[in-house]
Amino acid sequence: MKHLLTTTDIPIEEIREILDEAQAFSEGAAWQPEQQTFVANLFFEPSTRTKCSFEVAERRLGLQVIPFEVNASSVLKGETLYDTVKTLESIGVGAVVIRHSIDNYFMELTERVNLSILNAGDGCGHHPTQSLLDLLTIRQEFGHFIGLKVAIIGDIRHSRVARSNASVLKRLGAEVVFSGPEKWFDESLIDFGTYEDIDVATKTADVVMLLRVQHERHGEEESFSKENYHLLYGLTEEREQQMKPGSIIMHPAPVNRDVEIADTLVECERSRIFKQMENGVFVRMAVLKRALIKGGNEHVHHHQKWSVAY
Amino acid sequence: MKHLLTTTDIPIEEIREILDEAQAFSEGAAWQPEQQTFVANLFFEPSTRTKCSFEVAERRLGLQVIPFEVNASSVLKGETLYDTVKTLESIGVGAVVIRHSIDNYFMELTERVNLSILNAGDGCGHHPTQSLLDLLTIRQEFGHFIGLKVAIIGDIRHSRVARSNASVLKRLGAEVVFSGPEKWFDESLIDFGTYEDIDVATKTADVVMLLRVQHERHGEEESFSKENYHLLYGLTEEREQQMKPGSIIMHPAPVNRDVEIADTLVECERSRIFKQMENGVFVRMAVLKRALIKGGNEHVHHHQKWSVAY
Amino acid sequence: MKHLLTTTDIPIEEIREILDEAQAFSEGAAWQPEQQTFVANLFFEPSTRTKCSFEVAERRLGLQVIPFEVNASSVLKGETLYDTVKTLESIGVGAVVIRHSIDNYFMELTERVNLSILNAGDGCGHHPTQSLLDLLTIRQEFGHFIGLKVAIIGDIRHSRVARSNASVLKRLGAEVVFSGPEKWFDESLIDFGTYEDIDVATKTADVVMLLRVQHERHGEEESFSKENYHLLYGLTEEREQQMKPGSIIMHPAPVNRDVEIADTLVECERSRIFKQMENGVFVRMAVLKRALIKGGNEHVHHHQKWSVAY
Numbered sequence: 001m002k003h004l005l006t007t008t009d010i011p012i013e014e015i016r017e018i019l020d021e022a023q024a025f026s027e028g029a030a031w032q033p034e035q036q037t038f039v040a041n042l043f044f045e046p047s048t049r050t051k052c053s054f055e056v057a058e059r060r061l062g063l064q065v066i067p068f069e070v071n072a073s074s075v076l077k078g079e080t081l082y083d084t085v086k087t088l089e090s091i092g093v094g095a096v097v098i099r100h101s102i103d104n105y106f107m108e109l110t111e112r113v114n115l116s117i118l119n120a121g122d123g124c125g126h127h128p129t130q131s132l133l134d135l136l137t138i139r140q141e142f143g144h145f146i147g148l149k150v151a152i153i154g155d156i157r158h159s160r161v162a163r164s165n166a167s168v169l170k171r172l173g174a175e176v177v178f179s180g181p182e183k184w185f186d187e188s189l190i191d192f193g194t195y196e197d198i199d200v201a202t203k204t205a206d207v208v209m210l211l212r213v214q215h216e217r218h219g220e221e222e223s224f225s226k227e228n229y230h231l232l233y234g235l236t237e238e239r240e241q242q243m244k245p246g247s248i249i250m251h252p253a254p255v256n257r258d259v260e261i262a263d264t265l266v267e268c269e270r271s272r273i274f275k276q277m278e279n280g281v282f283v284r285m286a287v288l289k290r291a292l293i294k295g296g297n298e299h300v301h302h303h304q305k306w307s308v309a310y
Numbered sequence: 311m312k313h314l315l316t317t318t319d320i321p322i323e324e325i326r327e328i329l330d331e332a333q334a335f336s337e338g339a340a341w342q343p344e345q346q347t348f349v350a351n352l353f354f355e356p357s358t359r360t361k362c363s364f365e366v367a368e369r370r371l372g373l374q375v376i377p378f379e380v381n382a383s384s385v386l387k388g389e390t391l392y393d394t395v396k397t398l399e400s401i402g403v404g405a406v407v408i409r410h411s412i413d414n415y416f417m418e419l420t421e422r423v424n425l426s427i428l429n430a431g432d433g434c435g436h437h438p439t440q441s442l443l444d445l446l447t448i449r450q451e452f453g454h455f456i457g458l459k460v461a462i463i464g465d466i467r468h469s470r471v472a473r474s475n476a477s478v479l480k481r482l483g484a485e486v487v488f489s490g491p492e493k494w495f496d497e498s499l500i501d502f503g504t505y506e507d508i509d510v511a512t513k514t515a516d517v518v519m520l521l522r523v524q525h526e527r528h529g530e531e532e533s534f535s536k537e538n539y540h541l542l543y544g545l546t547e548e549r550e551q552q553m554k555p556g557s558i559i560m561h562p563a564p565v566n567r568d569v570e571i572a573d574t575l576v577e578c579e580r581s582r583i584f585k586q587m588e589n590g591v592f593v594r595m596a597v598l599k600r601a602l603i604k605g606g607n608e609h610v611h612h613h614q615k616w617s618v619a620y
Numbered sequence: 621m622k623h624l625l626t627t628t629d630i631p632i633e634e635i636r637e638i639l640d641e642a643q644a645f646s647e648g649a650a651w652q653p654e655q656q657t658f659v660a661n662l663f664f665e666p667s668t669r670t671k672c673s674f675e676v677a678e679r680r681l682g683l684q685v686i687p688f689e690v691n692a693s694s695v696l697k698g699e700t701l702y703d704t705v706k707t708l709e710s711i712g713v714g715a716v717v718i719r720h721s722i723d724n725y726f727m728e729l730t731e732r733v734n735l736s737i738l739n740a741g742d743g744c745g746h747h748p749t750q751s752l753l754d755l756l757t758i759r760q761e762f763g764h765f766i767g768l769k770v771a772i773i774g775d776i777r778h779s780r781v782a783r784s785n786a787s788v789l790k791r792l793g794a795e796v797v798f799s800g801p802e803k804w805f806d807e808s809l810i811d812f813g814t815y816e817d818i819d820v821a822t823k824t825a826d827v828v829m830l831l832r833v834q835h836e837r838h839g840e841e842e843s844f845s846k847e848n849y850h851l852l853y854g855l856t857e858e859r860e861q862q863m864k865p866g867s868i869i870m871h872p873a874p875v876n877r878d879v880e881i882a883d884t885l886v887e888c889e890r891s892r893i894f895k896q897m898e899n900g901v902f903v904r905m906a907v908l909k910r911a912l913i914k915g916g917n918e919h920v921h922h923h924q925k926w927s928v929a930y
Contacts, residue, residue: 038676048384048394052376053401056348059374064679066672067377067687074668078835079874084668087873090897091673253397254389277400358694358704362686363711366658369684377687525698563707564699587710 003117004287005106006126007168015135015168021286022136025060026279032062033292040066040088041097043120044075049253049277050120050129054097057284061292066093082108089115095291098122116291127160129287130252133280134165135172137272138207140279141248146173151201152193154211154233154260157184161252162211166192177201180211180233181224198232202239210235210251210260226259235261240270248272313427314597315416316436317478325445325478331596332446335370336589342372343602350376350398351407353430354385359563359587360430360439364407367594371602376403392418399425405601408432426601437470440562442593444475445482447586448517451558456483461511462503464521464543464570467494471562472521476502487511490521490543491534508542512549520545520561520570536569545571550580558582623737624907625726626746627788635755635788641906642756645680646899652682653912660686660708661717663740664695669873669897670740670749674717677904681912686713702728709735715911718742736911747780749907750872753900754785755792757892758827760899761868766793771821772813774831774853774880777804781872782831786812797821800831800853801844818852822859830855830871830880846879855881860890868892 007015039058043051058065066088075084085096095116098105103123110117121127135145142148150169156162156178166176166189176193178185179201189195202208213229230236235249240262243249249261249271257263266273317325349368353361368375376398385394395406405426408415413433420427431437445455452458460479466472466488476486476499486503488495489511499505512518523539540546545559550572553559559571559581567573576583627635659678663671678685686708695704705716715736718725723743730737741747755765762768770789776782776798786796786809796813798805799821809815822828833849850856855869860882863869869881869891877883886893 036680038679040672043382046382046384046386048378048389049397049401051382052350052378052398052403055376056374056401056403059348059376060346064676066675066679068668068672069379069382069689071382072663072666072671072689072691074666074874076666077874078876079668080877083874086894087669087897088672090894091669091676091901092898093672093676254384254387254393256388257390274396274400277397278402281401353692356692356694356696358688358699359707359711361692362660362688362708362713365686366684366711366713369658369686370656379689379692381692564694564697564703566698567700584706584710587707588712591711 002291002293003106003110003119004128004291005110005117005119007128007131007164008126010128012171015132015172018132018283018286018290019136019139021289022132022279022282023140025282025285026136030060031285031289036064037062037095037292038064038066038093039095039097039288040068040093041120042068042070042084042099044070044098044100045121047099047120049280050099050127053277053280054118054120054129054284057281057288060281060285061288063288081105082112085109085113085115085117089113095288118287118291121160124158124160126164127252128164129280129284130161131165131168132283132287133276134161134209134250134252135168136279136283137250137276140275141272142206144173145169148174148206149177149204150174150207150209151177151179151196151205152209152211153179153198153201153235155184155213156180156189156211157186158214159211163189163192165209177205199239199242202235203242204244206244206247208235208243208247208249210249212252212254213256213259215256226256230259230262234259235265237262237264240265240268243270250276253277312601312603313416313420313429314438314601315420315427315429317438317441317474318436320438322481325442325482328442328593328596328600329446329449331599332442332589332592333450335592335595336446340370341595341599346374347372347405347602348374348376348403349405349407349598350378350403351430352378352380352394352409354380354408354410355431357409357430359590360409360437363587363590364428364430364439364594367591367598370591370595371598373598391415392422395419395423395425395427399423405598428597428601431470434468434470436474437562438474439590439594439597440471441475441478442597443586443590444471444519444560444562445478446589446593447560447582450585450589451582452516454483455479458484458516459487459514460484460517460519461487461489461506461515462519462521463489463508463511463545465494465523466490466499466521467496468524469521473499473502475519487515509549509552512545513552514554516554516557518545518553518557518559520559522562522564523566523569525566536566540569540572544569545575547572547574550575550578553580560586563587622911622913623726623730623739624748624911625730625737625739627748627751627784628746630748632791635752635792638752638903638906638910639756639759641909642752642899642902643760645902645905646756650680651905651909656684657682657715657912658684658686658713659715659717659908660688660713661740662688662690662704662719664690664718664720665741667719667740669900670719670747673897673900674738674740674749674904677901677908680901680905681908683908701725702732705729705733705735705737709733715908738907738911741780744778744780746784747872748784749900749904750781751785751788752903752907753896754781754829754870754872755788756899756903757870757896758868760895761892762826764793765789768794768826769797769824770794770827770829771797771799771816771825772829772831773799773818773821773855775804775833776800776809776831777806778834779831783809783812785829797825819859819862822855823862824864826864826867828855828863828867828869830869832872832874833876833879835876846876850879850882854879855885857882857884860885860888863890870896873897
């Protein structure tokens with residue numbers, strides 16, 4: 001079994017291997033497991049992109065995807081996440097993709113199950129396939145990470161990728177700065193990069209990585225109107241015109257148009273937003289292959305032993 | 311790319327081709343795309359028949375159907391239909407089937423996406439695969455349309471098919487009359503056919519095409535009890551006995567039994583209601599083939615270009 | 621067509637055949653229908669285990685599973701169960717798996733449809749695949765049923781399997797006793813077995829079969845706290861230590877940990893709880909094969925006849 005939980009616990013060399021594998025898939029490489037293999041996608045929070053992207057990746061690898069709808073499951077009867085996952089393991093599922101609102105939900109699972117867990121987002125913590133697809137998109141563009149300046153701008157407090165992207169980018173040799181509302185800048189981020197004014201950041205970065213304002217996670221504190229946020233911290237048409245030659249725009253989507261980014265820029269020449277989504281499929285194929293090759297539920301008969309007394 | 315949006319924008323010759331293709335599928339013809347092909351069904355309104363029918367048609371063509379549940383998607387985070395469809399395109403989906411409550415929802419999409427859109431019902435406007443399966447059922451029965459009298463009876467104001475069926479039937483040479491509550495007869499329908507008393511219509515038509523009373527779309531204005539509606543405008547056992555020899559009964563379903571039609575008539579000898587459902591699969595196979603052969607997302611790498619700087 | 625409705629209406633000899641088939645599947649046997657075959661799972665009540673288990677079984681047999689979500693279907697528009705099933709039959713579905721809250725919901729269907737119905741649980745009545753997987757698990761353990769003592773303990777009033785398991789176990793030669801809250805012991809159960817004190821039952825049984833307390837089905841009458849129930853009627857660590865050598869623990873799950881059974885015992889050496897889930901897949905493969913071989917919707921063109929008048 002080979003989980004994918006966070007990017008921070010993966011050595012740089014292995015991250016490069018995953019990106020190489022994803023790149024190969026993007027260029028037409030194919031791989032399928034030898035035996036019929038079952039996976040399930042457990043999304044305890046809404047998702048279009050990540051869920052559908054995993055689905056496409058799974059089908060491309062010839063996997064059988066068992067539908068699992070939280071709202072029609074025994075979770076409604078109070079079943080725990082562990083019992084749900086253990087049930088899927090028992091019926092022969094080899095890997096589960098999970099999105100859950102609880103930080104590090106996987107901590108209670110990894111030691112106790114035999115199938116592979118692929119984290120598709122936990123709480124405000126991690127979203128490793130998003131990080132990996134961001135890295136792939138940057139590498140396709142620039143061919144390397146060393147010396148690149150990446151500006152992570154926006155809702156850095158609630159984002160699953162701000163911290164983990166910053167950490168892995170720094171390990172890969174890039175320089176990271178943060179921007180957006182200064183009150184959302186957390187002291188603990190200083191390990192990865194400094195806070196920079198939005199106009200400086202957008203003008204000097206090779207990669208302007210915008211984060212979605214997660215209205216649904218903010219409480220009353222939110223003191224910006226949409227228009228206000230856009231003017232103060234969004235990528236306006238004016239700021240885009242000041243970006244340096246060859247620099248690109250990224251955003252994990254879904255985009256709040258005219259909030260984080262001007263509507264007209266979402267598909268502009270610098271934008272790699274839909275390219276990121278395309279790369280998401282290849283990255284997910286790579287981590288699924290990694291999970292299933294190095295382990296997965298081999299579905300030996302269940303470890304509960306019995307002696308037949310004829 | 312070859313969308314299917316309305317029947318009114320398809321030339322008669324092409325409608326005949328689609329019906330021929332559907333007929334061939336009903337007689338056992340097979341077709342599958344050469345490459346693994348992804349589709350998604352986006353139903354923003356409840357459906358059993360149309361959604362399951364598309365699913366069966368898609369599987370028969372060997373397509374990979376990516377599950378999409380509106381209530382577990384980023385639509386909940388406010389994502390627009392355009393961004394949702396563009397996302398699916400980016401991850402490699404070649405055709406989307408959409409049902410949506412907004413009239414002509416597809417107008418904002420067709421010029422801006424590269425995949426095929428198949429309209430599975432929009433607002434009170436169109437439902438082209440329903441029209442096509444109705445046409446196939448009539449053609450199987452009578453072999454032609456010229457001179458046939460088709461009575462469209464019931465909720466002609468809220469029906470997606472009343473107007474579009476009337477239009478295409480007239481173009482094919484049939485005579486159309488409307489019946490049901492006279493106050494639901496819209497002046498604009500006069501281009502396609504006149505209003506006729508229910509007892510005359512059912513007695514003289516070759517095809518009695520009943521429409522579902524859409525309780526969920528009527529407001530307070532609804533002034534009929536179920537029993538009352540049935541007596542005044544429904545196909546009662548008495549009216550069925552007056553129907554002319556060889557004439558048939560159609561209904562798009564779901565049926566309100568004992569409202570539009572007597573419970574005992576739903577599966578009577580004249581009824582083609584379940585035959586229509588069977589034909590729905592063949593018609594949907596035909597339009598999916600048409601969409602995927604003439605276009606679809608060829609999934610060239612995304613048009614956002616980049617230059618690799620090693 | 622060959623339905624699976626209850627275990628009580630299946631002859632003992634045929635039950636043995638199903639178990640043999642399931643055992644063969646558990647040892648690696650394979651079977652697939654010759655033609656592309658469609659099935660649908662209609663779950664009108666929440667389920668993880670049974671629904672996912674049927675899904676895995678269906679995919680292992682190479683079946684095409686048509687997704688059906690009650691909450692996105694025409695059931696919302698008031699469509700009856702019969703019309704829903706008839707619709708699925710019309711579009712080519714050969715077997716439907718149904719869970720429904722109404723006792724014997726299938727009575728109104730079986731005479732009127734041509735596809736196979738597999739009951740995945742009705743009201744408080746039956747749950748035949750659960751019974752069969754229980755039988756398979758017991759037979760794997762002991763090799764026979766004659767003379768075994770099975771204690772069915774807990775919510776015997778609301779359980780779908782208490783009565784039907786008791787009935788079939790008695791027919792197979794086992795001795796059944798019931799335990800748990802005495803007020804939940806129904807006089808009609810006396811045909812199958814007597815009531816026994818929990819401490820006697822757990823000490824003397826070969827199989828301790830615990831039932832889930834169905835909080836969601838109890839009204840105000842429920843007078844036990846969780847802790848209280850566990851002490852009085854649950855399998856505590858103390859009771860487990862008194863169990864006889866070679867005896868096993870079973871539970872249909874989802875488990876209420878520390879209510880019916882101590883948390884620490886769920887995966888103890890005696891427990892066959894996850895083994896039961898594993899066996900569920902094999903039993904469901906066997907009954908699906910039985911349904912599809914002996915019948916199923918052969919999808920001849922729909923019985924509504926027509927004469928083509930050229």
